[in-house]
Amino acid sequence: MKIGILSDSHDNVSALKKAVGLFNDAEVDLVLHAGDFVSPFTAGPLKELNADFIGVFGNNDGDKLNLNKALDSKVFLSPHILEVEDLKILLMHEPYLLSTIEKSGDFDVIIYGHTHEVDIRKGLSLVINPGECGGWLNGDRTIAILDTYEMKVNILRV
DSSP: OEEEEEOOOTTOHHHHHHHHHHHHHTTOSEEEEOSOOOSGGGHHHHTTOSSEEEEEOOTTOOOHHHHHHHTTTOEEOSSEEEEETTEEEEEOSSOTTHHHHHHHTOOSEEEOOSSOSEEEEESSSEEEEEOBSSOTTTSOBEEEEEETTTTEEEEEEO
16 A cells, blocks of 8 residues: 655645645555644645545644544544554544654554655554745655555655
């Protein structure tokens, strides 16, 4: 299975459209957004995904009610636990208690955002921060694709 991962799109519709195109071209099965969509209008490009979608709210997401409604009630409070195939995944925005959670070994994959910096590391859990899709903070727009069979992560520039 291939899982597309993005975070911190921060209303950058152009970057979201490109990310959706990359995910669709890669034929991902699921896309996970680690928060900070910001406004409900960002749902437009995400509706063009050819894959299932799940997200969590970030600290900058203001109109949570309409954002969740626009994304068919698939955005959850952070952290959110999901099971995909045989993997237990923790999806969160802010990396509060990340080192403690990582050391627990309770999750196969931990996905987070908020820092706008790419972070890929393997310990008891595979930890993934795809960086920032929006590119507003450091100008580097990135997303990730996780191959769950090989447990490999590829970072793509948007």
